[in-house]
Amino acid sequence: MSATAGQAADGVRSLADRFGIEPGMVVMEMGYDDDVDEDLRDALADRCGELVDEDTDEVVDAVLVWYRDGDGDLVDLLVDALGPLADSGVVWLLTPKSGRDGHVEPSEISESAPTAGLAQTTTLSAGSDWAASRLVAPKAARSKR
Numbered sequence: 001m002s003a004t005a006g007q008a009a010d011g012v013r014s015l016a017d018r019f020g021i022e023p024g025m026v027v028m029e030m031g032y033d034d035d036v037d038e039d040l041r042d043a044l045a046d047r048c049g050e051l052v053d054e055d056t057d058e059v060v061d062a063v064l065v066w067y068r069d070g071d072g073d074l075v076d077l078l079v080d081a082l083g084p085l086a087d088s089g090v091v092w093l094l095t096p097k098s099g100r101d102g103h104v105e106p107s108e109i110s111e112s113a114p115t116a117g118l119a120q121t122t123t124l125s126a127g128s129d130w131a132a133s134r135l136v137a138p139k140a141a142r143s144k145r
Contacts, residue, residue: 015126020062020090025048037094058084068104092134093109
């Protein structure tokens, strides 16, 4: 594979690259609604195949969690996302950017993630309206799961 494979013609890494999604990965989606970023969903599905829903019985490599203020308890949702997640898997928490309907304060994420047993490692822009926070189980916790 060449260094430019999976990259846009202008040299910018694709969304699937930035999310670390590879062909053959199983990616589960939670919190889908009509306000999600369809371009992001399409980019990820193009890379890995169909996104599976939260009723899947499969072990998943990544979980996309669309979460808006008012969607319920974030800790509970993140704990639910951990259930089918592989030991080396990652949770991508997608929240509306500041100024958008449903915006979630960064402090809510930074407080909820550790309570759910996750550590926030990265935050990136996931389109014009959404921000993404990469959450992983700390290494010590992964070895005990």
